[in-house]
Amino acid sequence: MDTYTYVIGNNCYVNLTNRCTNRCTFCVRNGKATFEGYSLWLKEGEPSAEQVEESIGDPKKYGEIVFCGFGEPTYRLDVMLKVCDWVHARGGKTRLNTNGHGSIINQRDIAPELVGRLDGINISLNASDSHRYEKLCQPIYPEMAFDSMLFFARECKAQGLNCWFSVVDCIGEEEIGKCRAVAERVGIPLRVRPTIA
Numbered sequence: 001m002d003t004y005t006y007v008i009g010n011n012c013y014v015n016l017t018n019r020c021t022n023r024c025t026f027c028v029r030n031g032k033a034t035f036e037g038y039s040l041w042l043k044e045g046e047p048s049a050e051q052v053e054e055s056i057g058d059p060k061k062y063g064e065i066v067f068c069g070f071g072e073p074t075y076r077l078d079v080m081l082k083v084c085d086w087v088h089a090r091g092g093k094t095r096l097n098t099n100g101h102g103s104i105i106n107q108r109d110i111a112p113e114l115v116g117r118l119d120g121i122n123i124s125l126n127a128s129d130s131h132r133y134e135k136l137c138q139p140i141y142p143e144m145a146f147d148s149m150l151f152f153a154r155e156c157k158a159q160g161l162n163c164w165f166s167v168v169d170c171i172g173e174e175e176i177g178k179c180r181a182v183a184e185r186v187g188i189p190l191r192v193r194p195t196i197a
Contacts, residue, residue: 003040004047005055012062014083015069016076017046021101021145023138024126026170026195040070049082056083059092064119066095074102077110084117095120100149104141111155118161123153125165125190128178136171153186164188170195 006013018041047055059065065087067073073080073096084094100123102110114121127133130146139145156163165183167176169192176192183190 002042002044002047004052006040007062010063011066012056012059012064013066013068014052014056014073014080015040015042015047015071016052016067016073016079017069017071018042019075020070020072020099021105021140022072022099023140025136025138026168042070046076047079049079049086052079052083053086056087059087059090062092064093064095066097068095068097072099072101072105074098074105074110077102077106077113081113081117088117093119095122097122097124098152099124099126099137100152101139101141101145103152103155104144104148109151109155111152111159111161114156114161115159121156121161121163122191123149123156123163123165123188125149125167125179125183127167127171128175128182132175150182150186153188157186157188165190166193167191168193168195 004015006015056065067080087094094117096118098121127136133146134142137145141148153163153165165188167179167190180190
């Protein structure tokens with residue numbers, strides 16, 4: 001049976017899809033069938049909102065319901081938003097971990113639709129410019145990926161959403177410094193997270 005949700009620490013993570021616009025060189029799914037003991041590849045198809053809700057149970061049991069699986073959650077925007085509304089109606093909190101390509105995936109600015117649905121949005125910055133981004137993340141939209149991610153971040157900020165950039169420490173101190181400068185220009189905080197082995 002496919003894993004639609006998995007628990008790490010006090011959070012429940014939602015695995016909506018295998019699909020992703022990036023092929024990041026540091027991604028946890030590279031050459032792996034499992035993560036933290038969970039088998040996250042969806043073999044039987046992508047879950048419905050109802051299947052996810054049933055798998056979550058009581059959202060108040062968790063610190064956050066986090067949309068973050070082996071794929072990019074905004075490929076399943078409609079399902080994600082339904083689950084967000086369901087979680088909030090039951091007193092839970094929600095977060096999205098995203099590569100920031102939701103607007104290019106859905107071919108519209110999705111930031112207004114996230115207002116009131118997500119309590120936090122972690123946007124993977126990953127690199128300080130489009131050339132480095134393409135080399136590190138290997139996006140399927142190489143000419144547009146980096147700028148699309150920055151557009152999404154700016155629109156989230158403009159909508160008053162609680163959002164921040166993140167980078168993994170494997171990119172090195174010099175590049176982290178350059179990423180911090182990008183984040184400051186956009187006006188969004190930057191968090192540095194450890195590489196997951």
